[in-house]
Amino acid sequence: MPLIFAIAAGTGLPASSAEPAAAQTAAQTAPQPGEIDSLAGLPPEIRTVIGPDVADRGGAFAAGCVSANGEPHSRFAGARLDGDTAQVRMEYGGIAHYFDTLDFRRVDGRWVHVPRQPGQGSFAATPDK
Numbered sequence: 001m002p003l004i005f006a007i008a009a010g011t012g013l014p015a016s017s018a019e020p021a022a023a024q025t026a027a028q029t030a031p032q033p034g035e036i037d038s039l040a041g042l043p044p045e046i047r048t049v050i051g052p053d054v055a056d057r058g059g060a061f062a063a064g065c066v067s068a069n070g071e072p073h074s075r076f077a078g079a080r081l082d083g084d085t086a087q088v089r090m091e092y093g094g095i096a097h098y099f100d101t102l103d104f105r106r107v108d109g110r111w112v113h114v115p116r117q118p119g120q121g122s123f124a125a126t127p128d129k
Contacts, residue, residue, distance in 0.1 A: 036079040043081075045111035046088060046104055050076070054090075063093040086111065 036042055039056045055061045055075040062071040077089040077099060084106040091099050103114040 034080050034082050036081060039076050042079060042088070043086075043111050046079075046086060049102070049104075049113045050074075050088065050090070061091070061093060063091075063097050065094050 037057055039047065039050075039054065042050070051074075053072045053074070055072045057076050057078060059075065060069070060071045061075040062068070062073050067073060073093040075091045075093075077091050079086060079088040086104040086106075088102045088104065089099060090102060091097075103116075104111045105114050106112075
């Protein structure tokens with residue numbers, strides 16, 4: 001009489017213990033309060049300053065000098081709104097591929113760009129590694 005073996009694949013954890021791990025992973029990747037993960041979530045005044053030719057987070061983007069299929073040379077990387085201040089992280093392509101943070105402040109109910117002052121350093125402008 002032949003002997004039949006059945007092999008079952010699994011993680012070795014009961015199904016109930018895998019659910020909290022999946023929920024924890026989802027919570028870590030979800031935006032935190034005040035974080036914006038898409039251009040659509042930005043106020044209109046900020047969108048105007050950023051400009052129309054910007055790829056959304058994770059979208060097609062020309063990181064180099066040449067855009068083979070018409071991809072934009074800038075991409076939204078994320079933003080944080082906190083009361084009357086906002087910081088918008090942008091990625092810029094080209095020979096000097098880099099990231100920068102644009103600062104905004106709400107004045108009289110409208111968002112206005114706060115440009116960096118001459119000589120003001122920025123930890124945000126970091127070269128791509």
